Amino acid sequence: MEESSLISLNVGGLLYSTTRSTLSSHSPSLLSSYIQGDTSVSSTIHSLPDGTIFIDRDGTLFSIILNFLRTDRLILCDSFRDMVGLREEAAFYQLPALIHRIPSPSENGGGYITLGYRGTFAYGRDGQADVKFRKLQRILVHGKASLCREVFGDTLNESRDPGDHDFSDRYTTRLYLKHQCLEKACDAMAEKGFRLLSTCTSGANGLSSHQLMSSGLSPGGQNV
Template sequence: MSEFSSVIDLNVGGVIYTTTLKTLISHPNSKLYGIFTGAEPVEKDSKGRFFLDRDGVLFRYVLDFLRDGTIILPYCFREKERLKNEAEKLLLQGLVEAITSENRIKPPGVITLGYRGSFQFGKDGLADVKFRKLSRILVSGRVALCREVFGETLNESRDPDHGQSERYTSRFFLKHSFLEQAFDMLVEQGFKLVGSCGSGTAGGSSDLKPGVDAEENRWNHYNEFVFVRE
């Protein structure tokens, strides 16, 4: 072990880390223990740093686990399977179990999605109809839960109290208008659809705003979907 100093500079897939030898060998059955006790070979980069050909960004979570034996992943972390794969490659069974456990333990809650839509028509009217036109997907529910599910796709700009998390809001919307993408994100986080309702197309006869197509306005509708995680 004489080759290794007490403080180690690492190049992991191009991302540079500095940690201690004690941290790297804290799990005797791991691949890192084998490397940094001299039992397995390790390469160095052009600046003399030890080089590991692994995912450099995800390695930060590996180091967190090595330091204190626990892991706290951020809200909306969508690379758990990749991190689990890294843990398996490094023979860190404790980290694999921690990731699996976090996948199971998720707080229950309800999120409601709503959207106002229409059918978009072309120059030839019905013959050139394009399926569903959505102006905006609205999100209602507990703030922390909405952030967990939708992450960077959640737009909080209309919410005057967006700095708080332990509360409920009906003023969020998504930065995209792909309803199925929102559904996928909810399903990935363990939610199930339990109810929905819609206004149906009405053919309203009220005065239209300038620029609004009369035929398209006939097909305006509003729908809501309720998702629950138990």
């Protein structure tokens, strides 16, 4: 690699090293414009006498920005919570692709949502559930009404509990989704930053009589 392709950056006092191609990987953006010689960004990005690029922004969050430019992936540790700050930094660097991938922080301060379903499973060979025979009548949604509305949007059916849309602290167990795709519901929650805490199932109708499963289940289908 040629030495001229290397770039040193000082972002909020933290030093980084990367390449011109990395900083130009998402174009147009603030960094790609600077690399291409756009003088309009000189008020926010400064070149020091030793050639280091100085940016007066959050140096810690820049590591996430730089990793995104390198890998085209948003990489966050499990303990990361500053979604608002990261979104602001992504906006500063003019990276709409990154902004789109940052989970939206709930305006309600977070919370929990429980998904349930009404349906049956038909078991195939070796006691394995074959999704081709799965039949879900309804996916139930339990939690704070405003949070459920934020996560599921137009796919949420509130006809059984319309309530007051301006009352954000109302909790309900009477909402359900307009579709019957459990994977789609889980994807919607994951995109909003939710993580799976636990699962519980009572199995399919007639599961307690299945020869491979009956020894571990009570007549009601619950684990014992």
